[in-house]
Amino acid sequence: MAISYIHEPLGERLAKRVVRLLEANRMSPKWDRQLQNPTSLPQWMGSVLEHSIIICVLSPKYVKYFCCEGAPEHRGVQFEARLIVQRLYGHDHSDRCPVIPVATPDFSIDDMPFILKPLRVTRLAENSDAGANELLARVRDAARNSSTNPRSAKARLPMPKESHSLDVMLETVSPTAPLAHDLVRRWCKSLGEDERATPWAFPAAESIIKAVGDVELMRHAAERCLELVEPHEDGQRLRAEILISGRTWYLRAQNEHNRAAWSAREGVDLAESLGDEVLVARGKRALAKIHRRLAERAWGPCRREHLGVAVQLARESLTTFERIDPHGDEVALCRSTLAKVLSVRFGSGWRRSLLRWAEAHAARAAGEIGPDPRRARYDVEILRAEIATGRRKFTEAARILDGVVAELTPRAATSGSCEELLARALLARVVLGRKANRLPSDRDLREAQEAFTRLGLPGPVAECRWLAHASARALPAGIVRQVERWCPDPALRVRVAQAWEHERQIGGRRRLSGRDWQALVSRIRRQEEG
Secondary structure (H helix, E strand, C coil): CEEECCCCHHHHHHHHHHHHHHHHCCCCCECHHHCCCCCCHHHHHHHHHHHCCEEEECCHHHHHHHCCCCCCCCHHHHHHHHHHHHHHHCCCCHHHCCEEEEECCCCCHHHCCHHHCCCCCEECCCCCCCCHHHHHHHHHHHHHHCCCCHHHHHHCCCCCCCCCCHHHHHHHCCCCCCCHHHHHHHHHHHCCCCCCCCHHHHHHHHHHHHHHCCHHHHHHHHHHHHHHCCCCHHHHHHHHHHHHHHHHHHHHHCCCHHHHHHHHHHHHHHHHHHCCHHHHHHHHHHHHHHHHHHHHCCCCHHHHHHHHHHHHHHHHHHHHHHHHCCCCHHHHHHHHHHHHHHHHHHHCCCCCHHHHHHHHHHHHHHHHHCCCCCHHHHHHHHHHHHHHHHCCCHHHHHHHHHHHHHHHCCCCCCCHHHHHHHHHHHHHHHHHHHHCCCCCCHHHHHHHHHHHHHHCCHHHHHHHHHHHHHHCCCCCHHHHHHHHHHCCCHHHHHHHHHHHHHHHHHHCCCCCCHHHHHHHHHHHHHHHHC
């Protein structure tokens, strides 16, 4: 990244503040103070500003000479201004803009150069941390998402510059746009056959696929990109990202958690070899989610082992992101993951304080994510409701779930991601009814099961089928609790209930003792283990 400023007291002080902040966070800003006897200052400025994120340090004199062509003094600022204007004209996505204006808190927006006025100004105090986290977040977002990233720029050199390039269209379209899903299908079908479609657009395609919730499309896109990605360093970094965010995601959705764990571990190992700590932390968070799911379906020592690994990975990921950006969304996502693991650990018979810790982490995550209508916010709200149900705060849980259902219902028809979240909220409301000794809603359960079936999610479908058995009043409440304790996996519970129904119809036995149920569960588990 490059620092554009003017040589006058305020501009120099603020530029030094920016440089110290970036260097303290392991970034390498470039500015003219680093030069020693340069052969050509304009050539150096042009080469740096052409491919870097540009931080414009706004001060009264900088603004005065930014667009003041022909002025005899401060011609360096005028030269930089022309390069910055070219970068702005070549960029068409405001959220990923490579130009970041920075000013003191008392700077007036009205004084900004006209060409920079559409951009958001980050207010950075000279003697406090105010604005520091916002600037770091914007720099990281620009480095990750825009063509200013050196790795990204290098990788995209062969890409054609036509406006109809599928890669460019994917990176500029909104993930929730009506045509975004069809655009990803066209891109995925063209991979390896059309030079307009390359694996480097996978991060943009991934966002769209996850917004839609198309598991099969993610499988096809991830596997095809892994075949085409090149073996050089940048290609290996992209491969690690695809393994962690693509292959692991669709394998988890298909309930193949052991394969998902192998994929995530491969991605983490590759990211560690490349020194990419952000990808490593994301991979560890994905592994924590996988081990939590494996723990929910495991038994005895194996269950405890999975939970211990999940807690460790979630905390390591949280520690990394707290160091990189303490107020970023990644920290909130890690807190949410840790809260889910702690709630499962409590359900395994651990001390009750775990549920209070889970509640505290979930509440902090909800505050850090913010009120925007995003999947992460709804996910945390559903988690908070599930924890409130576990703590017998039934009124609070009902209030949260009713609000989530009301917000997601109109969106579920156009978004697979929202449909999944709505089904989870409905399922949580059914569980709440059981825990509160209320009559569960058959409509909620039916709609949730139909949605999970349409989305191709076998795990939640099995949970819905088990709740249908448990809510039918054919099984005594005590037996239901015993089967849930003996069979952590909902699919196994369903098979046990089906075996009981079969024996009842064949043998005419309407009730079984607790010992008979335990024998039935043991037999089904032995059959599953082969």
